[in-house]
Structure formats: structure tokens, C-alpha cells
Amino acid sequence: MNTQDQKILIVEDDHDLNNAYCLILAREGYEVASVADGKEGVERLNDFEPDLILLDLRMPNLDGIGFLKESSVTTRYPNAVIIVFTNFDENDEIALAFELGASRYVLKSSVSPRDLVKLVHDELDPAS
Amino acid sequence: MKRILSRLSSPIVAALLIFVLGSAVTFLSWRSSVDQSEQSNSTTIKAGTLDFAKRFEGRLVAYSDVLTNITVEAAKNGMTRESFNQSIDSLDVKNSYPSLDSFGYVQIVKPNQVSALKQKLIAEGRPSFDILPSGNRDEYTPLIYAKSLYNPDNAEQLVGYDLSVDESFDQLLEAIRQTQEVRASGPLSITDPNGQIQSGVALLAPVISTVDGENEVTGFMYATVRIESLSDLLKPNDVLQVAISIYSGDRPSENSVIYGEYNEPDSQSNMTKQVSVAGRTFTVQGSSTVPSQDKSDSAQQWLILALGIITSALLALFLLYVIRNKELEIDLRKTIDVQKAKENLLSLASHQLRTPATGVKQYLGLVLDGYAGTITMEQREMLEKANESNERQLSIVNQILKISKLENKRISLILTLTDPVELTLDVISEQGALLENKKINVVSPPKPILVALDVTYFRMVIENLINNAAKYSHDGAQITVSFAVDDGNFLMRVQDTGIGIDASDFDTLFEAFTRIDNEFSFSVSGTGIGLYIEKMIVDLHEGTIDVESEVGVGTTFIVSIPILSELSEQENTQ
Numbered sequence: 001m002n003t004q005d006q007k008i009l010i011v012e013d014d015h016d017l018n019n020a021y022c023l024i025l026a027r028e029g030y031e032v033a034s035v036a037d038g039k040e041g042v043e044r045l046n047d048f049e050p051d052l053i054l055l056d057l058r059m060p061n062l063d064g065i066g067f068l069k070e071s072s073v074t075t076r077y078p079n080a081v082i083i084v085f086t087n088f089d090e091n092d093e094i095a096l097a098f099e100l101g102a103s104r105y106v107l108k109s110s111v112s113p114r115d116l117v118k119l120v121h122d123e124l125d126p127a128s
Numbered sequence: 129m130k131r132i133l134s135r136l137s138s139p140i141v142a143a144l145l146i147f148v149l150g151s152a153v154t155f156l157s158w159r160s161s162v163d164q165s166e167q168s169n170s171t172t173i174k175a176g177t178l179d180f181a182k183r184f185e186g187r188l189v190a191y192s193d194v195l196t197n198i199t200v201e202a203a204k205n206g207m208t209r210e211s212f213n214q215s216i217d218s219l220d221v222k223n224s225y226p227s228l229d230s231f232g233y234v235q236i237v238k239p240n241q242v243s244a245l246k247q248k249l250i251a252e253g254r255p256s257f258d259i260l261p262s263g264n265r266d267e268y269t270p271l272i273y274a275k276s277l278y279n280p281d282n283a284e285q286l287v288g289y290d291l292s293v294d295e296s297f298d299q300l301l302e303a304i305r306q307t308q309e310v311r312a313s314g315p316l317s318i319t320d321p322n323g324q325i326q327s328g329v330a331l332l333a334p335v336i337s338t339v340d341g342e343n344e345v346t347g348f349m350y351a352t353v354r355i356e357s358l359s360d361l362l363k364p365n366d367v368l369q370v371a372i373s374i375y376s377g378d379r380p381s382e383n384s385v386i387y388g389e390y391n392e393p394d395s396q397s398n399m400t401k402q403v404s405v406a407g408r409t410f411t412v413q414g415s416s417t418v419p420s421q422d423k424s425d426s427a428q429q430w431l432i433l434a435l436g437i438i439t440s441a442l443l444a445l446f447l448l449y450v451i452r453n454k455e456l457e458i459d460l461r462k463t464i465d466v467q468k469a470k471e472n473l474l475s476l477a478s479h480q481l482r483t484p485a486t487g488v489k490q491y492l493g494l495v496l497d498g499y500a501g502t503i504t505m506e507q508r509e510m511l512e513k514a515n516e517s518n519e520r521q522l523s524i525v526n527q528i529l530k531i532s533k534l535e536n537k538r539i540s541l542i543l544t545l546t547d548p549v550e551l552t553l554d555v556i557s558e559q560g561a562l563l564e565n566k567k568i569n570v571v572s573p574p575k576p577i578l579v580a581l582d583v584t585y586f587r588m589v590i591e592n593l594i595n596n597a598a599k600y601s602h603d604g605a606q607i608t609v610s611f612a613v614d615d616g617n618f619l620m621r622v623q624d625t626g627i628g629i630d631a632s633d634f635d636t637l638f639e640a641f642t643r644i645d646n647e648f649s650f651s652v653s654g655t656g657i658g659l660y661i662e663k664m665i666v667d668l669h670e671g672t673i674d675v676e677s678e679v680g681v682g683t684t685f686i687v688s689i690p691i692l693s694e695l696s697e698q699e700n701t702q
Contacts, residue, residue, distance in 0.1 A: 014483060014486075014487065016487050016490075016491070017483075017486060017487055017490060020487070020490040020491060020494060021490075023494065023499060024490075024494070024499070027499065058479060086479075087478065087479045087482035087483050087486060088475060088478065088479050089478060089529075090475050107482075108482070108483075108486045109482040109483075109485055109486040109489065109522050109525075109526075110522075111489075112489060112490070112493040113490060113493040113494055113497050113499070114493065114497060
């Protein structure tokens with residue numbers, strides 16, 4: 001599938017990381033939208049239908065778990081791939097995210113730009 | 129003071145206090161109950177006794193008054209058979225004085241008056257009257273008239289009998305003549321209306337006439353009182369639980385009982401009250417009808433006391449149990465709270481330590497990957513070194529956090545049946561540059577082995593063993609990984625031909641933040657916690673890790689994991 005047809009929503013409160021991920025994924029041709037917290041993420045879903053969401057957990061206003069609960073993203077966009085993308089490794093929280101619709105957990109600090117591209121590519125176009 | 133208060137707040141002390149207090153309260157209550165019971169008993173006895181004595185005295189006084197009235201009439205008008213009978217009949221004795229049995233009139237007769245008396249009595253229809261016993265005496269005191277309401281024949285038979293012949297009666301009559309007052313006799317035997325013999329007394333009242341201007345006793349009027357009948361009439365009802373005994377005289381004795389049972393005087397169980405009527409003293413004794421405390425009662429009381437003490441002990445033990453449980457609950461909650469706080473801190477620390485390094489990693493990566501344009505070789509080298517340092521930092525952070533989780537037992541292994549050979553090959557494939565210039569050989573077991581392993585954590589063990597083998601070996605060194613099953617254990621050996629470890633370092637090899645001094649200490653990076661983490665992971669798998677080594681020859685690490693899963697055994701034996 002053409003990356004240009006694929007949309008990625010980045011929900012990340014760290015401004016620099018957010019910018020880095022946008023830069024990396026946009027360069028690959030994905031249509032990227034980014035928000036700084038879960039609350040903005042919920043609102044953004046009204047006009048942005050993502051194919052993949054990179055979701056941080058610890059954020060102000062509304063955290064990752066709150067976003068999953070309030071956005072009903074799995075109901076609205078059942079095909080969207082949700083990757084918990086965080087530096088937290090609390091099993092309970094991650095398990096809850098999976099219950100709420102996340103399909104993968106990745107420790108942010110283990111992912112280089114190339115790793116990120118490969119990760120997104122593998123999730124959105126696993127056949128290739 | 130603080131120590132005293134601290135000791136007092138100890139659960140054991142509290143329980144002991146409860147036990148002592150409970151026992152003391154039990155004892156005091158028991159004692160009070162016994163005392164109260166005794167006191168209540170005493171009060172009841174006292175009330176019943178005094179009440180009876182008062183009424184007994186009152187009745188005897190009333191009887192005395194009745195006789196006195198008759199004697200007054202007799203003195204005024206003289207006593208005839210007719211007046212005697214009328215006096216008695218007018219009393220309506222059976223209804224008004226049911227304990228009075230018989231009446232009699234005794235006259236003092238001088239020898240020279242005997243003939244006139246006989247004439248009088250003959251005229252009254254008693255032709256055979258004679259004074260008995262016969263004989264000459266200075267004076268006679270014969271029974272002239274007699275009437276028994278219940279034994280008329282007996283009364284008739286006594287007519288003519290001279291009472292003064294009986295010494296006790298003679299003394300009594302003399303006393304009456306002296307005092308000119310009603311007197312009571314000593315105990316008599318009286319046949320009651322049912323034909324039963326019971327104790328009684330006779331009340332004798334003087335007939336006082338004026339002779340030659342002087343008051344002189346000229347006769348006596350008597351009435352016999354059935355003491356038993358009177359006492360039955362007056363005794364307290366059963367509700368009061370007081371039994372009455374009456375004694376003739378001023379103290380209870382076995383020989384002087386005229387009513388009831390003899391009871392040994394005892395201030396706890398009975399009381400006495402003297403009643404003096406008509407010159408005679410009677411002792412009224414009231415006793416409790418509640419059975420006195422015998423051995424069985426005493427035993428029962430001790431049993432109740434013992435039960436009270438046992439109950440206090442049980443209560444104290446229960447309190448101790450509750451307090452200890454509460455303390456344990458509080459301790460547990462504190463431990464959980466502390467643990468929770470540590471976990472939260474750990475969680476926060478992990479996030480806060482990783483996040484800046486993540487940013488460095490991304491931007492170094494962006495530059496290295498050309499996002500900022502082409503970079504020179506020199507720039508690349510420098511940036512890669514920066515990247516390596518950052519990776520090392522992240523690695524250290526990750527390892528420290530792992531140790532923390534392992535030490536706090538926050539790790540729960542997720543065991544799956546795993547082919548350790550496949551896992552090892554996978555790990556080796558990821559090592560890349562580290563294994564360059566080393567010869568790595570994986571020796572598969574004769575048959576495939578499946579072991580219940582937590583893949584994520586056991587991977588770390590394999591990684592660390594292989595990394596150490598590679599790091600502490602010269603170029604061209606041989607690293608052999610072999611597998612076996614022995615006596616229910618899965619064995620993995622990682623053998624190298626590296627620099628070896630001195631036996632003196634074996635003890636500290638698996639300690640945290642410990643690095644052995646050797647030729648590679650400065651050139652090879654490390655935190656000294658790899659083997660420490662490995663050991664913890666192997667321990668979690670309920671396994672062991674051992675080392676064999678010789679300096680200059682090489683080192684072999686042997687990991688042994690019990691094959692715990694039945695499925696593992698089934699698979700391995702197929």
C-alpha cells in the first residue's frame with residue numbers, strides 16, 4: 001500500500017520527540033498528525049481517521065489510558081493499529097492499554113529512527 | 129516513661145491486663161454475689177423471725193388477756209359451772225382462738241372449805257367430786273371446772289385433781305400468787321384435734337378477790353395453748369423461705385424444742401429472738417429454708433469462678449489475636465504502601481531517566497541517517513560515539529531498573545515451552561559486531577529439548593553469557609554453547625577459551641556492581657551487574673548457575689534449569 005494513503009496520529013507530550021517522529025514518518029510519505037496530550041487526541045479524531053496511532057501513556061490533561069477510554073477509537077476506527085509508545089514499563093498499565101484496544105507495546109528508548117520506520121511499516125504493510 | 133508506655137501498649141501486656149481485670153471482676157462479682165445472697169438470706173431470716181416473734185408474743189398476750197377478763201368476772205361474781213361454761217362458750221374459741229385447747233378453773237381451797245365446795249359441786253350436778261389425791265394438806269388447789277373443746281372426756285377426768293401436788297405447778301401457782309400476774313407453764317404434751325401429741329403451754333391467770341380488805345388470789349383460770357397449732361397459724365409463708373423453731377427458755381437447745389426443728393445457732397443461716405410472755409421466756413429461731421451451702425454448692429461456686437477466669441483468658445487471647453491481626457494488617461498495609469511508593473518512584477524514575485536519552489537517541493539517529501543533510505566521516509564518527517554513550521546510558525538505566533524489579537520481586541515469569549537452542553541462535557544472530565573475530569559454535573542436543581522458560585528474561589541470560597564470553601576473549605577465541613538434559617534438569621553450557629577467572633574471584637562473581645580485575649577491565653565496558661541479574665533470573669526459574677574456570681585457559685558457565693513442566697518431560701521423551 002502507498003504510504004501516502006496512510007495516516008498516522010502521534011499522541012506525545014514531549015515536544016522534541018513529537019517533532020522527531022513527525023519528521024521521520026512524514027519523510028516516509030505518511031500523512032502525520034500530532035497532538036500533545038490525550039485530550040487533543042480525542043478532539044483530533046473528529047477530523048482525522050488514523051491507520052496507526054503512536055500513543056504515549058504519561059501525558060498531562062488526559063493520559064494514554066484516558067485517551068483510549070474517551071476516544072472510543074476502537075469503535076470509531078476499528079482498523080486503526082494502536083501502538084503504546086512509551087518509556088514506562090508498568091505491566092498493569094500496559095495490560096490495560098491492551099484491553100482497551102492497543103495491539104503492541106514498544107519501549108520508546110529502544111527505538112532509533114530506522115527502527116521506528118521499520119516498526120510502522122511492518123504494522124501497516126506487513127505483507128511487504 | 130516512654131519505655132513503660134511502649135511496653136504497656138504491647139498486645140501481650142494489653143491481653144494480660146484484660147485477663148487480670150476480667151478475672152478480678154469475675155472474682156469480685158462472684159464474691160459480691162455470694163455476699164449479697166448471704167445478706168439477702170440474712171435479711172429475709174431476720175425479717176421473718178422478728179415478725180413471727182412479734183406475732184407469737186402478741187397472741188400469747190391476747191390469750192392472757194382473755195383469761196384475765198374471765199378471772200375478773202370470776203372474782204366479781206364468783207365462778208359457777210354455768211358461768212364457767214358461759215365464759216368459755218362466749219369466746220367462740222374454735223373460730224377466734226383455734227390454738228387454745230382446754231380451759232380450767234382451779235380454786236384455792238382451805239381444808240375447812242372442802243365440805244362447802246363439795247356441796248356446791250353436788251348441787252351443780254357433780255355428785256362424785258373429790259379432791260385428788262386425797263390426804264390432809266394445808267390447802268388444796270383442785271381443778272373445779274374443766275372444758276376441753278376437742279377432748280371433753282380428758283378434761284372431765286382431770287376435775288378434782290390438786291395441781292399443787294405437782295411440784296412444777298405448785299411453784300408456778302405460788303409465783304402467780306406472789307405476782308398476781310398471768311404465768312405460763314413449762315412445756316406440756318397436748319393431744320391435738322387429730323389425736324397427735326404436740327407441745328403446748330398452759331397460761332394461768334389469777335382470780336384476785338378481796339379478802340379482809342386485801343387482794344388475795346383465790347383461784348386460777350387456765351387455758352392450754354397448742355404451740356404447734358399456734359405456730360403453724362403464725363409462721364411465715366413459704367415464699368419468705370424462713371423456717372421457725374421455738375424453744376422453751378432463752379437459748380436454743382435440742383431438749384427445749386417445742387416447735388420445729390433444732391438448728392445449731394449460726395449467724396449465717398439463722399437468728400434468734402427471745403420472747404418473754406407471762407413470766408416465761410421463749411426463743412424464736414428463724415432459719416433459711418434455702419439449703420445451706422454444702423460441698424456441691426461450694427464446688428458449683430468454684431466452678432462458676434473458674435469458668436469466669438477461663439472466659440477472661442479466652443477473651444484476652446481473642447483480644448491478643450485481634451490486636452496481632454490488626455498489627456499485621458497495619459504492617460502489611462504499611463509494607464504495601466511503602467512498596468507502592470517505591471514502585472511509583474521506580475516507575476517515575478524509569479520514565480524520567482529514559483526520556484531525555486530517548487530524545488538524544490532520536491536526534492542523533494536523525495543526523496546519522498541524513499535527515500539534517502550529509503555529514504562528514506569525522507562527524508559520523510563523533511556522532512556514533514555519542515550515540516554509543518547514549519545507548520550505554522540507556523542500557524545502564526534499563527539494567528538498574530531490572531535489578532530493582534528483580535530485587536523487589538516485581539517480576540513474574542511468563543513461562544512458555546521454549547527450544548533453548550532456537551533462542552540461543554536467535555540471540556547470537558542479533559549480536560552482530562560483538563561476535564566478530566570470535567568463533568561461536570552451538571552444539572545441539574541429541575534430541576530437541578523444550579523447557580518452560582520466560583523467553584524475555586532467559587534471553588537476557590543467554591545474551592549476557594555470550595557477551596561476556598566474547599568480551600573477555602581474544603580474537604579467534606572459541607565460544608561453544610552446548611545443551612543437555614541430566615537428571616530432570618536442562619543444562620546449558622557456555623564455554624570460552626578466554627582469559628579465565630581466578631578461583632579466588634568466584635565468590636564475588638555474581639555480586640552486584642562487581643567487576644573482576646583482569647586485562648580487559650579498562651578496555652571492556654561493563655556495569656558489573658550482568659551476572660548479578662543473570663543469577664536472579666536463573667533463581668526465578670528455580671535453577672542454578674555455576675562457573676568453572678582456569679586463568680589463561682577459559683571459562684565455562686553452566687546454567688541448570690529444572691524441567692518442571694510435565695509437557696516438557698513428555699515432549700523431551702518423545
